[in-house]
Every structure is written in structure tokens, then in C-alpha cells.
Amino acid sequence: MASSFEKFQRRRVISSYFSVVLCIFIVLTLLGALGLFVINTDKISGYVKEQIPMSVYFKSDANDSITTAFGTRLKNSKFVKSYEFVSKEEGAKNNPDIMEGYDGVLDANPLPDSYSIYLKSDYVQKDSIKEIELQLREDLSVGDVVYERELVELANENIAKISYWILIVSGVLAVVAMLLINSALRLSIYSHRFTIKTMQMVGATKSFIRRPYVWKGIKLGLIGAILSIGVLMYLVYWVDGEFPVLNIWEDWQKTAIVLGGVLGFGILIAAISTFFATQRFLNLRTDDLY
Secondary structure, rough: HHHHHHHHHHHHHHHHEEEEEHHHHHHHHHHHHHHHHHHOOHHHHHHOOOEEEEEEEEEEOOOOHHHHHHHHHHOOOEEEEEEEEEEHHHHHHHHHHHOOOOOOOOOOOOOOOOOEEEEEHHHHHHHHHHHHHHHHOEEEEEEEEEEEEEHHHHHHHHHHHHHHHHHHHHHHHHHHHHHHHHHHHHHHHHHHHHHHHHHHHHHHHHHHHHHHHHHHHHHHHHHHHHHHHHHHHHHHHHHHOOOOOOOHHHHHHHHHHHOOOOOOOHHHHHHHHHHHHHHHHHHHHHHOOO
């Protein structure tokens, strides 16, 4: 019977420790992911802006020499990230729905030659992109310049709003993290409340009683933080693989600060929560333990 009871108690303790580590791991991973997003906001914003195309359509009388010269001009332009020439034939292949409306009506391809231009992120601003549009329209061979004005405004406004709300969510999540981790640690220490009170009754000081529990909390916090850091490092590796242009590891100092913050926060919150959870049972009367 004693052996079975000891096994039950051991499983119960292990289960409570597992719950604490899992809670710390989940919370720290969420906080760390938000932190990584915040420090890379400029890169993410730049990446989004540089995916917005500006299409330059030529007049029907523009020949190959004109379009080639225009491409050379784009190559030497400080505001161009990349560009692609789209011939009228390629335009017809890329827009079959448009061409269907002209079947049997026109013998020739009505689509003009064009360039798809992707601007550097610094120039994807309302005023800057307007100046670039006017500059391109000055070319007599250019028939039209088209880009999504609303998308440009959204890209600039929403990134700032998202960053602002992420900071708020991070703050709220940090408070929730403290409450959840504190609650999980209190539950794990609850099963030791009689041991704590017995040690106190035989003359052990509060600091002596608290010490092993605080160290246990620090170890659990460390385990949860290390697991979280492992997941976050894999997340960074995956993002860099899927979106090489972001190159998050390039700013490894900032990434290291976030990961170090995750480690420090996990240890600190576990130590503080364990301290107060143990202190609570030390301050209770014996009758209140039941």
C-alpha cells in the first residue's frame, strides 16, 4: 500500500511539474514570437511594400529600342528595387480573361508592352510614389502608369497600427503570463503545504524552507525557457528559409536580446512566483491548510 501511495504521489508531483513547464513554455514562446515580430517590423514592412507593383504601359507606337532604353533608365534609377519587361504577347498569356473579350473583334493584340516595377521600400510612400509616377509619365513613349494607391496607403498605415497593437498585446500577455505561471506553481507547491508547515513548526526559518522550492521553480523556469528558445530559433530558421529577403539572422544581436529576454523572464517569473506561493503557505495557520 505504501509503495502504491508513493508511486501515486510521485506521478502527481511529476504531473504538476510538467504542467508548470508546459505553461511557461507556451507563454514564453508567444511572448518571444511577438518580440521577434516587433524588432523586425521595419524589415517586414519593407518586404510588404516591395511586393507592390507599379505597371508602366507604353503607347502602341513604342518600338523595341524605346522599351530597351527605358529599361536601362530603370536600371540606373535609385528608386527601383527590381523590374520586369512584359511584352504584349506575355501580357496576353497572363491575362486570358481580358483577351477573351476581344476574340473575333480585333485581329491584333490590344495589350501594350509594359514594365512591372517594384520600388525600394523607402520610396513606397504616398508623396514619393506620386513624384515617381509623374516622373515616369514625362516620357513621351509612356501611355499610362498604374499602381494600387489604396494598397500603398494600407501598407504604410496598417504596419504602424499592427506594431502598436502588438506592443499592447505583449504587455497584456506578460501580465497574463505572470498570473498563469504563478497559479501553476502555487498548485505544484500546494501538495507540499503540510511539509512546509511541519518544517516551520520544528523551528526552520522561512528563508531555509523557501530556498529549495525557489530553486526548483528556477529549474522549471529554465527548462521551459530553453524549450521556448529552441522553438523560436527554429521559427527564425524557417522564416529565413521561406522569406530570405528578411534575413532575420543578419541582426543576430537583436534576436539574441529577445531570446535572452525570454530566458531571463522565464527564470525571474518562476523564482518570484515560487517565492510568493511558498510564502503564502508559510503565513497560513495550520487549521487553514485543510
